[in-house]
Amino acid sequence: MTTVTLNNGVEIPELGFGTAAIGEWQQDNGYVTETILKAMSIGYRHFDTASVYGNERALGRAIKDSGLPRQELFITSKVWDTEQGKETAAAFARSLERLELDYLDLYLVHWPVPAYTRETWQAMEKLYEEKKVRALGLSNFRKSDIEQIATFAEVKPTCNQIELHPYLTQKEMVEYCKFHKIAVACWSPLGSGSWSGVETKDKPITDPVIVELAEKHGVSAGQIILKWNIQQHRIVIPKAESLDHIRANFLLTGFELSEEDIAAIDSLNRDHRFGADPDTAHDSNKQVQVPE
Template identity: 45%
Template sequence: MTKKILLNNDVSIPVIGLGTYKIGMNDDETYRAVRTALDKGYRHIDTATLYMNEKPVGKAIRESGILREDIFVTTKLWGTDILNNRIQMAFEGSLKNLGLDYIDLYLVHWPVKGMVSSAWKAMEDIYIDGKTRAIGVSNHLIHHLEELLKDATVIPAVNQIELHPYLIQQEIIDYCKGKGIAPEAWSPLGSKKNSLLQDETLVDIAGKHGKSPAQVVLRWNIQKGIVTIPKSSHEERLAENIDIFDFRLSDDEIKQIDKLDRNRRTGVHPDFIEF
Protein backbone atom coordinates (compact mmCIF):
# COMPACT_ATOMS: atom_id res chain seq x y z
CA MET A 1 0.00 0.00 0.00
CA THR A 2 1.28 3.46 -0.84
CA LYS A 3 1.36 6.22 1.75
CA LYS A 4 -1.12 9.09 1.68
CA ILE A 5 -1.10 12.73 2.70
CA LEU A 6 -4.01 14.98 3.57
CA LEU A 7 -5.02 17.78 1.22
CA ASN A 8 -6.21 21.12 2.61
CA ASN A 9 -9.84 19.91 2.69
CA ASP A 10 -8.96 16.69 4.57
CA VAL A 11 -9.23 14.48 1.48
CA SER A 12 -6.30 12.06 1.40
CA ILE A 13 -4.19 11.51 -1.70
CA PRO A 14 -1.69 8.67 -2.26
CA VAL A 15 1.79 10.22 -2.49
CA ILE A 16 2.58 8.29 -5.65
CA GLY A 17 0.29 7.83 -8.61
CA LEU A 18 0.39 6.67 -12.20
CA GLY A 19 0.91 9.24 -14.95
CA THR A 20 -0.97 8.21 -18.08
CA TYR A 21 0.15 10.68 -20.74
CA LYS A 22 0.96 8.55 -23.82
CA ILE A 23 0.94 5.41 -21.69
CA GLY A 24 -0.50 3.40 -24.60
CA MET A 25 -0.53 3.73 -28.38
CA ASN A 26 -4.24 2.87 -28.36
CA ASP A 27 -7.13 2.30 -25.95
CA ASP A 28 -6.33 -1.40 -25.42
CA GLU A 29 -2.73 -0.68 -24.43
CA THR A 30 -3.84 2.13 -22.13
CA TYR A 31 -6.44 -0.12 -20.52
CA ARG A 32 -3.87 -2.88 -19.96
CA ALA A 33 -1.25 -0.52 -18.51
CA VAL A 34 -3.71 0.97 -16.02
CA ARG A 35 -5.02 -2.48 -15.04
CA THR A 36 -1.43 -3.67 -14.53
CA ALA A 37 -0.62 -0.63 -12.40
CA LEU A 38 -3.71 -1.19 -10.24
CA ASP A 39 -2.74 -4.87 -9.85
CA LYS A 40 0.75 -3.75 -8.74
CA GLY A 41 -0.71 -1.56 -5.99
CA TYR A 42 -1.18 1.90 -7.58
CA ARG A 43 -4.24 3.61 -6.10
CA HIS A 44 -3.88 7.02 -7.74
CA ILE A 45 -4.30 7.61 -11.48
CA ASP A 46 -3.61 10.89 -13.29
CA THR A 47 -5.29 11.60 -16.61
CA ALA A 48 -6.55 14.67 -18.52
CA THR A 49 -9.00 15.59 -21.26
CA LEU A 50 -5.97 16.41 -23.41
CA TYR A 51 -4.61 12.85 -23.18
CA MET A 52 -7.70 11.50 -25.01
CA ASN A 53 -7.57 8.40 -22.82
CA GLU A 54 -10.19 9.00 -20.14
CA LYS A 55 -12.35 6.22 -21.62
CA PRO A 56 -9.85 3.34 -21.32
CA VAL A 57 -8.50 4.75 -18.05
CA GLY A 58 -12.02 4.82 -16.57
CA LYS A 59 -12.81 1.36 -17.92
CA ALA A 60 -9.66 -0.05 -16.29
CA ILE A 61 -10.62 1.56 -12.97
CA ARG A 62 -14.21 0.29 -13.15
CA GLU A 63 -13.22 -3.24 -14.11
CA SER A 64 -10.31 -3.55 -11.67
CA GLY A 65 -12.39 -5.09 -8.90
CA ILE A 66 -11.01 -2.46 -6.52
CA LEU A 67 -13.52 -0.37 -4.58
CA ARG A 68 -14.04 3.01 -6.22
CA GLU A 69 -13.34 4.81 -2.95
CA ASP A 70 -9.92 3.15 -2.78
CA ILE A 71 -8.72 4.72 -6.04
CA PHE A 72 -7.85 8.41 -6.33
CA VAL A 73 -8.65 9.73 -9.81
CA THR A 74 -7.42 13.05 -11.20
CA THR A 75 -8.40 14.61 -14.49
CA LYS A 76 -7.89 18.07 -15.94
CA LEU A 77 -9.68 20.90 -17.68
CA TRP A 78 -8.12 21.94 -21.01
CA GLY A 79 -7.54 25.61 -21.96
CA THR A 80 -9.86 25.70 -24.96
CA ASP A 81 -12.75 24.75 -22.68
CA ILE A 82 -11.89 27.78 -20.56
CA LEU A 83 -11.54 30.06 -23.58
CA ASN A 84 -14.88 28.85 -24.99
CA ASN A 85 -16.66 29.22 -21.67
CA ARG A 86 -17.70 25.56 -21.38
CA ILE A 87 -16.04 24.53 -18.13
CA GLN A 88 -19.08 22.79 -16.61
CA MET A 89 -19.68 20.93 -19.89
CA ALA A 90 -16.04 19.84 -20.02
CA PHE A 91 -16.26 18.49 -16.48
CA GLU A 92 -19.43 16.54 -17.30
CA GLY A 93 -17.68 15.21 -20.43
CA SER A 94 -14.76 13.92 -18.35
CA LEU A 95 -17.11 12.21 -15.90
CA LYS A 96 -18.92 10.60 -18.81
CA ASN A 97 -15.71 9.48 -20.54
CA LEU A 98 -14.39 8.00 -17.31
CA GLY A 99 -17.77 6.40 -16.59
CA LEU A 100 -17.54 7.52 -12.97
CA ASP A 101 -20.04 9.28 -10.67
CA TYR A 102 -17.38 11.54 -9.20
CA ILE A 103 -13.70 12.25 -9.49
CA ASP A 104 -11.25 12.91 -6.69
CA LEU A 105 -9.33 15.86 -8.07
CA TYR A 106 -10.16 18.20 -10.95
CA LEU A 107 -7.32 20.46 -12.10
CA VAL A 108 -7.07 23.51 -14.33
CA HIS A 109 -4.45 22.05 -16.69
CA TRP A 110 -2.72 25.33 -17.61
CA PRO A 111 -3.41 28.95 -16.69
CA VAL A 112 -5.22 30.88 -19.43
CA LYS A 113 -3.96 34.45 -19.57
CA GLY A 114 -6.54 36.90 -18.24
CA MET A 115 -8.91 34.07 -17.21
CA VAL A 116 -7.18 32.61 -14.17
CA SER A 117 -9.74 34.00 -11.69
CA SER A 118 -12.84 33.43 -13.80
CA ALA A 119 -11.83 29.83 -14.53
CA TRP A 120 -11.29 29.29 -10.82
CA LYS A 121 -14.77 30.65 -10.02
CA ALA A 122 -16.24 28.00 -12.34
CA MET A 123 -14.07 25.34 -10.67
CA GLU A 124 -15.44 26.43 -7.29
CA ASP A 125 -19.01 25.99 -8.60
CA ILE A 126 -18.13 22.47 -9.74
CA TYR A 127 -16.64 21.71 -6.32
CA ILE A 128 -19.74 23.00 -4.53
CA ASP A 129 -21.90 20.72 -6.70
CA GLY A 130 -20.06 17.82 -5.05
CA LYS A 131 -18.98 15.67 -8.00
CA THR A 132 -15.30 16.26 -7.37
CA ARG A 133 -13.79 15.77 -3.94
CA ALA A 134 -11.10 18.41 -4.49
CA ILE A 135 -10.12 21.06 -7.03
CA GLY A 136 -6.71 22.37 -7.88
CA VAL A 137 -4.47 23.78 -10.57
CA SER A 138 -1.53 22.74 -12.69
CA ASN A 139 1.34 24.75 -14.16
CA HIS A 140 0.46 27.82 -12.10
CA LEU A 141 3.40 30.09 -11.27
CA ILE A 142 3.37 32.28 -8.17
CA HIS A 143 1.90 35.22 -10.06
CA HIS A 144 -0.97 33.03 -11.34
CA LEU A 145 -1.65 31.79 -7.82
CA GLU A 146 -1.63 35.34 -6.45
CA GLU A 147 -4.15 36.37 -9.11
CA LEU A 148 -6.34 33.34 -8.35
CA LEU A 149 -6.19 33.74 -4.56
CA LYS A 150 -7.36 37.37 -4.70
CA ASP A 151 -10.97 36.29 -5.32
CA ALA A 152 -10.90 32.64 -4.30
CA THR A 153 -13.23 31.19 -1.71
CA VAL A 154 -11.69 27.72 -2.09
CA ILE A 155 -7.90 27.39 -1.89
CA PRO A 156 -6.57 25.01 -4.59
CA ALA A 157 -5.80 21.63 -3.04
CA VAL A 158 -2.91 20.92 -5.43
CA ASN A 159 -0.57 22.62 -7.90
CA GLN A 160 0.79 20.04 -10.34
CA ILE A 161 3.99 21.38 -11.94
CA GLU A 162 6.96 20.09 -13.89
CA LEU A 163 9.38 19.07 -11.16
CA HIS A 164 12.46 16.82 -11.16
CA PRO A 165 16.06 17.19 -9.97
CA TYR A 166 16.93 19.30 -13.04
CA LEU A 167 13.97 21.65 -12.40
CA ILE A 168 13.33 21.94 -8.69
CA GLN A 169 11.22 25.11 -8.56
CA GLN A 170 11.82 25.50 -4.82
CA GLU A 171 10.20 28.96 -4.69
CA ILE A 172 6.89 27.65 -6.00
CA ILE A 173 7.06 24.64 -3.68
CA ASP A 174 7.62 26.92 -0.69
CA TYR A 175 4.88 29.31 -1.78
CA CYS A 176 2.38 26.47 -2.26
CA LYS A 177 3.18 24.88 1.07
CA GLY A 178 2.79 28.27 2.77
CA LYS A 179 -0.73 28.54 1.34
CA GLY A 180 -1.74 24.94 2.09
CA ILE A 181 -1.52 23.90 -1.57
CA ALA A 182 0.07 20.47 -2.06
CA PRO A 183 2.83 20.48 -4.71
CA GLU A 184 2.69 17.60 -7.18
CA ALA A 185 5.45 16.67 -9.65
CA TRP A 186 4.78 15.98 -13.30
CA SER A 187 7.53 14.40 -15.39
CA PRO A 188 9.20 13.45 -12.08
CA LEU A 189 11.69 11.26 -13.96
CA GLY A 190 12.50 14.08 -16.34
CA SER A 191 10.30 12.47 -19.06
CA LYS A 192 11.98 10.67 -21.91
CA LYS A 193 13.38 13.97 -23.23
CA ASN A 194 15.91 14.13 -20.36
CA SER A 195 18.99 12.09 -19.48
CA LEU A 196 18.27 12.63 -15.79
CA LEU A 197 18.29 8.95 -14.86
CA GLN A 198 21.91 8.62 -16.07
CA ASP A 199 23.05 11.44 -13.80
CA GLU A 200 26.17 10.31 -11.87
CA THR A 201 24.95 11.64 -8.52
CA LEU A 202 21.68 9.74 -8.80
CA VAL A 203 23.41 6.57 -10.04
CA ASP A 204 25.81 6.80 -7.11
CA ILE A 205 23.11 7.31 -4.45
CA ALA A 206 21.03 4.53 -6.02
CA GLY A 207 23.99 2.13 -5.82
CA LYS A 208 24.40 2.83 -2.11
CA HIS A 209 20.78 1.90 -1.41
CA GLY A 210 20.55 -1.02 -3.85
CA LYS A 211 17.84 0.93 -5.68
CA SER A 212 17.51 2.42 -9.18
CA PRO A 213 17.99 6.12 -10.03
CA ALA A 214 14.23 6.32 -10.76
CA GLN A 215 13.44 5.02 -7.28
CA VAL A 216 15.85 7.54 -5.75
CA VAL A 217 14.17 10.44 -7.58
CA LEU A 218 10.68 9.32 -6.55
CA ARG A 219 11.81 8.81 -2.97
CA TRP A 220 13.35 12.31 -3.03
CA ASN A 221 9.92 13.63 -4.10
CA ILE A 222 7.99 12.05 -1.28
CA GLN A 223 10.57 12.85 1.40
CA LYS A 224 10.22 16.50 0.33
CA GLY A 225 6.44 16.27 0.71
CA ILE A 226 5.79 16.29 -3.03
CA VAL A 227 3.15 14.04 -4.57
CA THR A 228 4.56 12.30 -7.65
CA ILE A 229 3.06 10.66 -10.76
CA PRO A 230 5.65 8.75 -12.85
CA LYS A 231 4.49 7.14 -16.08
CA SER A 232 5.65 3.80 -17.43
CA SER A 233 4.20 1.46 -20.02
CA HIS A 234 6.33 -1.45 -18.76
CA GLU A 235 5.23 -3.88 -16.09
CA GLU A 236 8.63 -4.19 -14.42
CA ARG A 237 9.08 -0.42 -14.25
CA LEU A 238 5.56 0.06 -12.90
CA ALA A 239 6.52 -2.28 -10.06
CA GLU A 240 9.93 -0.62 -9.61
CA ASN A 241 8.51 2.90 -9.40
CA ILE A 242 6.14 2.08 -6.57
CA ASP A 243 8.70 0.09 -4.59
CA ILE A 244 10.07 3.12 -2.73
CA PHE A 245 8.81 2.66 0.80
CA ASP A 246 11.57 0.41 2.16
CA PHE A 247 14.50 2.86 2.17
CA ARG A 248 15.23 6.42 3.24
CA LEU A 249 17.52 9.08 1.77
CA SER A 250 19.73 10.91 4.26
CA ASP A 251 19.52 14.71 4.62
CA ASP A 252 22.88 14.90 2.88
CA GLU A 253 21.62 12.84 -0.08
CA ILE A 254 18.55 15.08 -0.35
CA LYS A 255 20.88 18.11 -0.45
CA GLN A 256 23.08 16.50 -3.12
CA ILE A 257 19.99 15.92 -5.30
CA ASP A 258 18.74 19.48 -4.67
CA LYS A 259 22.08 20.72 -6.03
CA LEU A 260 21.41 19.09 -9.43
CA ASP A 261 18.92 21.87 -10.27
CA ARG A 262 19.72 23.50 -13.63
CA ASN A 263 16.35 25.08 -14.36
CA ARG A 264 15.93 22.74 -17.33
CA ARG A 265 12.36 22.36 -18.51
CA THR A 266 11.16 19.55 -20.74
CA GLY A 267 7.76 21.19 -21.21
CA VAL A 268 6.43 24.63 -22.05
CA HIS A 269 6.97 27.59 -19.72
CA PRO A 270 3.52 28.34 -18.23
CA ASP A 271 3.63 31.97 -19.38
CA PHE A 272 3.97 30.87 -23.01
CA ILE A 273 1.41 28.09 -23.34
CA GLU A 274 -0.85 28.36 -26.39
CA PHE A 275 -4.12 26.53 -26.93
Protein backbone atom coordinates in the same frame (compact mmCIF):
# COMPACT_ATOMS: atom_id res chain seq x y z
CA MET B 1 -0.11 3.66 0.91
CA THR B 2 1.12 6.95 2.38
CA THR B 3 -0.99 10.00 1.72
CA VAL B 4 -0.72 13.77 1.84
CA THR B 5 -3.62 15.58 3.53
CA LEU B 6 -4.81 18.38 1.28
CA ASN B 7 -5.88 21.71 2.82
CA ASN B 8 -9.55 20.66 2.63
CA GLY B 9 -8.88 17.43 4.55
CA VAL B 10 -8.96 15.10 1.53
CA GLU B 11 -6.19 12.47 1.53
CA ILE B 12 -4.29 11.98 -1.72
CA PRO B 13 -1.95 9.00 -2.16
CA GLU B 14 1.57 10.40 -2.45
CA LEU B 15 2.35 8.09 -5.33
CA GLY B 16 0.13 8.17 -8.39
CA PHE B 17 0.36 6.70 -11.86
CA GLY B 18 0.87 9.13 -14.75
CA THR B 19 -1.12 8.30 -17.86
CA ALA B 20 0.08 10.80 -20.50
CA ALA B 21 0.93 9.07 -23.78
CA ILE B 22 0.66 5.43 -22.71
CA GLY B 23 1.52 3.92 -26.08
CA GLU B 24 1.22 7.12 -28.08
CA TRP B 25 -0.10 10.59 -27.39
CA GLN B 26 -3.93 10.46 -27.17
CA GLN B 27 -4.01 6.67 -27.60
CA ASP B 28 -7.22 5.38 -26.04
CA ASN B 29 -7.46 1.63 -26.61
CA GLY B 30 -7.15 -1.78 -24.96
CA TYR B 31 -3.38 -1.42 -24.59
CA VAL B 32 -3.86 1.65 -22.39
CA THR B 33 -6.51 -0.15 -20.32
CA GLU B 34 -4.23 -3.19 -19.92
CA THR B 35 -1.30 -1.01 -18.80
CA ILE B 36 -3.46 0.71 -16.19
CA LEU B 37 -4.82 -2.65 -15.01
CA LYS B 38 -1.21 -3.84 -14.53
CA ALA B 39 -0.57 -0.81 -12.34
CA MET B 40 -3.75 -1.50 -10.36
CA SER B 41 -2.72 -5.12 -9.82
CA ILE B 42 0.60 -3.95 -8.40
CA GLY B 43 -1.20 -1.64 -5.99
CA TYR B 44 -1.50 1.83 -7.57
CA ARG B 45 -4.79 3.50 -6.63
CA HIS B 46 -4.14 7.08 -7.73
CA PHE B 47 -4.33 7.88 -11.47
CA ASP B 48 -3.54 11.16 -13.17
CA THR B 49 -5.22 11.90 -16.49
CA ALA B 50 -6.47 14.96 -18.39
CA SER B 51 -9.04 15.56 -21.11
CA VAL B 52 -6.23 16.43 -23.54
CA TYR B 53 -4.46 13.06 -22.94
CA GLY B 54 -7.35 11.57 -24.89
CA ASN B 55 -7.36 8.39 -22.81
CA GLU B 56 -10.05 8.97 -20.20
CA ARG B 57 -12.16 6.21 -21.78
CA ALA B 58 -9.34 3.67 -21.44
CA LEU B 59 -8.90 4.65 -17.79
CA GLY B 60 -12.66 4.39 -17.24
CA ARG B 61 -12.66 0.88 -18.69
CA ALA B 62 -9.75 -0.12 -16.43
CA ILE B 63 -11.65 1.19 -13.40
CA LYS B 64 -14.68 -0.89 -14.38
CA ASP B 65 -12.71 -4.03 -15.28
CA SER B 66 -10.63 -3.88 -12.09
CA GLY B 67 -13.72 -4.35 -9.94
CA LEU B 68 -12.11 -2.09 -7.33
CA PRO B 69 -14.52 -0.11 -5.14
CA ARG B 70 -14.68 3.48 -6.38
CA GLN B 71 -13.78 4.90 -2.98
CA GLU B 72 -10.44 3.03 -3.03
CA LEU B 73 -9.39 4.97 -6.11
CA PHE B 74 -8.15 8.54 -6.45
CA ILE B 75 -8.83 9.93 -9.93
CA THR B 76 -7.53 13.28 -11.19
CA SER B 77 -8.40 14.99 -14.45
CA LYS B 78 -7.81 18.48 -15.84
CA VAL B 79 -9.56 21.16 -17.84
CA TRP B 80 -7.63 22.04 -21.02
CA ASP B 81 -6.98 25.60 -22.27
CA THR B 82 -9.64 25.39 -25.01
CA GLU B 83 -12.23 24.27 -22.43
CA GLN B 84 -11.68 27.06 -19.93
CA GLY B 85 -14.11 29.85 -19.10
CA LYS B 86 -17.74 29.23 -19.97
CA GLU B 87 -16.90 25.75 -21.33
CA THR B 88 -15.56 24.45 -18.01
CA ALA B 89 -18.70 22.80 -16.62
CA ALA B 90 -19.38 21.05 -19.92
CA ALA B 91 -15.74 19.90 -20.15
CA PHE B 92 -15.98 18.43 -16.66
CA ALA B 93 -19.21 16.61 -17.58
CA ARG B 94 -17.52 15.16 -20.69
CA SER B 95 -14.56 13.93 -18.60
CA LEU B 96 -16.93 12.23 -16.15
CA GLU B 97 -18.84 10.64 -18.99
CA ARG B 98 -15.69 9.30 -20.69
CA LEU B 99 -14.43 7.99 -17.35
CA GLU B 100 -17.87 6.53 -16.58
CA LEU B 101 -17.70 8.05 -13.11
CA ASP B 102 -20.11 10.14 -11.11
CA TYR B 103 -17.47 12.16 -9.30
CA LEU B 104 -13.75 13.02 -9.54
CA ASP B 105 -11.34 13.13 -6.62
CA LEU B 106 -9.37 16.07 -7.99
CA TYR B 107 -9.95 18.48 -10.87
CA LEU B 108 -7.14 20.77 -12.02
CA VAL B 109 -6.81 23.80 -14.24
CA HIS B 110 -4.25 22.29 -16.62
CA TRP B 111 -2.45 25.55 -17.52
CA PRO B 112 -2.93 29.14 -16.39
CA VAL B 113 -4.82 31.37 -18.80
CA PRO B 114 -5.23 34.52 -16.68
CA ALA B 115 -8.01 35.95 -18.87
CA TYR B 116 -10.14 32.88 -18.12
CA THR B 117 -9.01 31.95 -14.62
CA ARG B 118 -11.84 33.63 -12.76
CA GLU B 119 -14.64 32.12 -14.87
CA THR B 120 -12.96 28.70 -14.91
CA TRP B 121 -12.37 28.61 -11.17
CA GLN B 122 -15.87 29.79 -10.32
CA ALA B 123 -17.33 27.01 -12.50
CA MET B 124 -15.09 24.56 -10.65
CA GLU B 125 -16.22 25.93 -7.29
CA LYS B 126 -19.81 25.19 -8.31
CA LEU B 127 -18.86 21.58 -9.15
CA TYR B 128 -17.19 21.34 -5.75
CA GLU B 129 -20.26 22.68 -3.97
CA GLU B 130 -22.36 20.14 -5.87
CA LYS B 131 -19.98 17.44 -4.59
CA LYS B 132 -19.07 16.32 -8.09
CA VAL B 133 -15.39 16.70 -7.18
CA ARG B 134 -13.68 16.24 -3.81
CA ALA B 135 -10.84 18.72 -4.32
CA LEU B 136 -9.87 21.51 -6.72
CA GLY B 137 -6.36 22.34 -7.80
CA LEU B 138 -4.01 23.99 -10.24
CA SER B 139 -1.34 22.90 -12.63
CA ASN B 140 1.58 24.91 -14.00
CA PHE B 141 0.46 28.00 -12.08
CA ARG B 142 3.09 30.68 -11.46
CA LYS B 143 3.21 32.81 -8.34
CA SER B 144 1.36 35.61 -10.13
CA ASP B 145 -1.40 33.19 -11.19
CA ILE B 146 -1.86 31.95 -7.63
CA GLU B 147 -1.96 35.55 -6.41
CA GLN B 148 -4.66 36.28 -8.99
CA ILE B 149 -6.82 33.36 -7.87
CA ALA B 150 -6.43 34.39 -4.22
CA THR B 151 -8.22 37.67 -4.99
CA PHE B 152 -11.57 35.96 -5.67
CA ALA B 153 -11.41 32.26 -4.75
CA GLU B 154 -13.92 31.08 -2.20
CA VAL B 155 -12.54 27.56 -2.42
CA LYS B 156 -8.79 27.58 -1.99
CA PRO B 157 -6.70 25.52 -4.44
CA THR B 158 -5.44 22.38 -2.72
CA CYS B 159 -2.41 21.71 -4.90
CA ASN B 160 -0.26 22.82 -7.81
CA GLN B 161 0.96 20.13 -10.20
CA ILE B 162 4.21 21.37 -11.75
CA GLU B 163 7.16 20.03 -13.71
CA LEU B 164 9.64 19.04 -11.03
CA HIS B 165 12.68 16.76 -11.22
CA PRO B 166 16.36 17.01 -10.24
CA TYR B 167 17.11 19.32 -13.20
CA LEU B 168 14.18 21.63 -12.31
CA THR B 169 13.76 21.72 -8.55
CA GLN B 170 11.44 24.77 -8.48
CA LYS B 171 12.71 25.72 -5.01
CA GLU B 172 10.93 29.08 -4.86
CA MET B 173 7.57 27.68 -6.02
CA VAL B 174 7.86 24.78 -3.57
CA GLU B 175 8.51 27.21 -0.67
CA TYR B 176 5.68 29.48 -1.79
CA CYS B 177 3.21 26.57 -1.98
CA LYS B 178 4.33 25.25 1.38
CA PHE B 179 3.73 28.63 2.99
CA HIS B 180 0.22 28.81 1.50
CA LYS B 181 -0.63 25.18 2.34
CA ILE B 182 -0.85 24.19 -1.30
CA ALA B 183 0.49 20.68 -1.89
CA VAL B 184 3.05 20.22 -4.67
CA ALA B 185 2.62 17.41 -7.19
CA CYS B 186 5.52 16.68 -9.55
CA TRP B 187 4.95 15.95 -13.21
CA SER B 188 7.62 14.32 -15.36
CA PRO B 189 9.37 13.35 -12.09
CA LEU B 190 11.73 11.04 -14.00
CA GLY B 191 12.51 13.59 -16.69
CA SER B 192 9.50 13.07 -19.02
CA GLY B 193 7.94 10.37 -21.17
CA SER B 194 8.14 9.65 -24.89
CA TRP B 195 5.92 12.65 -25.73
CA SER B 196 8.86 15.02 -25.05
CA GLY B 197 11.35 13.40 -27.44
CA VAL B 198 14.09 13.80 -24.79
CA GLU B 199 16.75 11.08 -24.94
CA THR B 200 17.33 8.93 -21.85
CA LYS B 201 20.97 10.07 -21.66
CA ASP B 202 19.76 13.64 -21.12
CA LYS B 203 17.35 12.77 -18.30
CA PRO B 204 18.22 13.00 -14.60
CA ILE B 205 17.60 9.25 -14.37
CA THR B 206 21.04 8.72 -15.96
CA ASP B 207 22.81 11.49 -14.05
CA PRO B 208 26.00 10.11 -12.40
CA VAL B 209 25.00 11.54 -9.00
CA ILE B 210 21.64 9.75 -9.12
CA VAL B 211 23.21 6.53 -10.44
CA GLU B 212 25.78 6.60 -7.64
CA LEU B 213 23.07 7.08 -5.00
CA ALA B 214 21.11 4.20 -6.53
CA GLU B 215 24.17 1.95 -6.18
CA LYS B 216 24.73 3.11 -2.61
CA HIS B 217 21.13 2.27 -1.60
CA GLY B 218 20.84 -0.86 -3.75
CA VAL B 219 17.81 0.50 -5.66
CA SER B 220 17.25 1.96 -9.13
CA ALA B 221 17.80 5.55 -10.24
CA GLY B 222 14.06 6.05 -10.66
CA GLN B 223 13.42 4.96 -7.10
CA ILE B 224 16.00 7.48 -5.83
CA ILE B 225 14.28 10.37 -7.63
CA LEU B 226 10.80 9.36 -6.47
CA LYS B 227 11.98 8.91 -2.90
CA TRP B 228 13.66 12.34 -2.97
CA ASN B 229 10.20 13.81 -3.63
CA ILE B 230 8.21 11.64 -1.25
CA GLN B 231 10.57 12.24 1.67
CA GLN B 232 9.85 15.94 1.16
CA HIS B 233 6.06 15.32 1.11
CA ARG B 234 5.65 15.99 -2.59
CA ILE B 235 3.17 13.99 -4.62
CA VAL B 236 4.70 12.11 -7.58
CA ILE B 237 2.95 10.68 -10.64
CA PRO B 238 5.52 8.68 -12.64
CA LYS B 239 4.30 7.12 -15.87
CA ALA B 240 5.54 3.68 -16.91
CA GLU B 241 4.57 1.01 -19.39
CA SER B 242 7.14 -1.67 -18.70
CA LEU B 243 6.16 -3.98 -15.88
CA ASP B 244 9.64 -3.63 -14.34
CA HIS B 245 9.26 0.15 -14.22
CA ILE B 246 5.67 0.02 -12.93
CA ARG B 247 6.78 -2.32 -10.15
CA ALA B 248 10.02 -0.52 -9.24
CA ASN B 249 8.29 2.84 -8.95
CA PHE B 250 5.84 1.34 -6.47
CA LEU B 251 8.61 -0.02 -4.21
CA LEU B 252 9.73 3.03 -2.31
CA THR B 253 10.00 1.65 1.19
CA GLY B 254 12.94 -0.11 2.84
CA PHE B 255 15.45 2.66 2.16
CA GLU B 256 15.84 6.24 3.32
CA LEU B 257 17.80 9.11 1.80
CA SER B 258 20.01 11.08 4.15
CA GLU B 259 20.01 14.89 4.33
CA GLU B 260 23.28 14.81 2.38
CA ASP B 261 21.73 12.63 -0.31
CA ILE B 262 18.81 15.05 -0.63
CA ALA B 263 21.16 18.03 -0.80
CA ALA B 264 23.25 16.28 -3.50
CA ILE B 265 20.10 15.80 -5.63
CA ASP B 266 18.97 19.38 -4.98
CA SER B 267 22.31 20.62 -6.24
CA LEU B 268 21.68 19.08 -9.68
CA ASN B 269 19.16 21.82 -10.44
CA ARG B 270 19.80 23.67 -13.71
CA ASP B 271 16.34 25.23 -14.12
CA HIS B 272 15.87 23.04 -17.16
CA ARG B 273 12.37 22.34 -18.48
CA PHE B 274 11.62 19.26 -20.57
CA GLY B 275 8.03 20.42 -21.05
CA ALA B 276 6.36 23.74 -21.82
CA ASP B 277 6.92 26.98 -19.94
CA PRO B 278 3.78 28.52 -18.37
CA ASP B 279 4.95 31.92 -19.68
CA THR B 280 4.42 30.80 -23.28
CA ALA B 281 2.49 27.52 -23.24
CA HIS B 282 -0.96 28.92 -23.95
CA ASP B 283 -0.08 30.01 -27.50
CA SER B 284 0.63 26.44 -28.54
CA ASN B 285 -1.88 24.79 -26.17
CA LYS B 286 -4.79 26.56 -27.80
CA GLN B 287 -3.93 24.80 -31.08
CA VAL B 288 -4.27 21.39 -29.39
CA GLN B 289 -7.79 20.01 -29.42
CA VAL B 290 -9.30 17.67 -26.88
CA PRO B 291 -10.47 14.54 -28.71
CA GLU B 292 -14.13 13.55 -28.28
